[in-house]
Amino acid sequence: GAVVSQHPSWVICKSGTSVKIECRSLDFQATTMFWYRQFPKQSLMLMATSNEGSKATYEQGVEKDKFLINHASLTLSTLTVTSAHPEDSSFYICSARDDPFFYEQYFGPGTRLTVT
């Protein structure tokens, strides 16, 4: 099956700094990747849809200037949390499809971000 990786798997940073999370599709090309955020005991909340070579589409309430998404190639999308605050601490999960009309979304293993 298709594999999606994320790096790092966990990160601790200080308040005010920026953190970059990478999402890679290892054995397929993903024209679209999705970024989700999950707080403890909550479900996955879609943050944005990332399309290769174009600007990301953000969900309502998600600050695009704070959560910078770059989908520079068909196998890599990055999420940068800028000027992180403790309330940004969460589990960030990316997901990708290899075909926009195929049903399955493949999920990465997630990145645990803790902002101190």
Place this chain on the structure above:
Amino acid sequence: GQNIDQPTEMTATEGAIVQINCTYQTSGFNGLFWYQQHAGEAPTFLSYNVLDGLEEKGRFSSFLSRSKGYSYLLLKELQMKDSASYLCAVRGGSGNTPLVFGKGTRLSVIA
């Protein structure tokens, strides 16, 4: 808008059968998915329904009624390792729309 409801928690006994229900209201419908998620891990795909009826896959089955906006996930012969959160997700609209998740049902399997 989109609304997906499922029970918050359920408890069942090892070896038993449990049914987790999901109701949804979405603008457009292009499939309903069930995922399993263990704490601290990413979701793993369990099943997909786009037409009415029952889809069976080993110990897991999923049912869909589009007219009722209703689905359930049936787990048979429960094992301790089945203790996890089960997420109902809907793909609305068409084309490249993302999955929208319900809040998940935390299932505890007890001896």
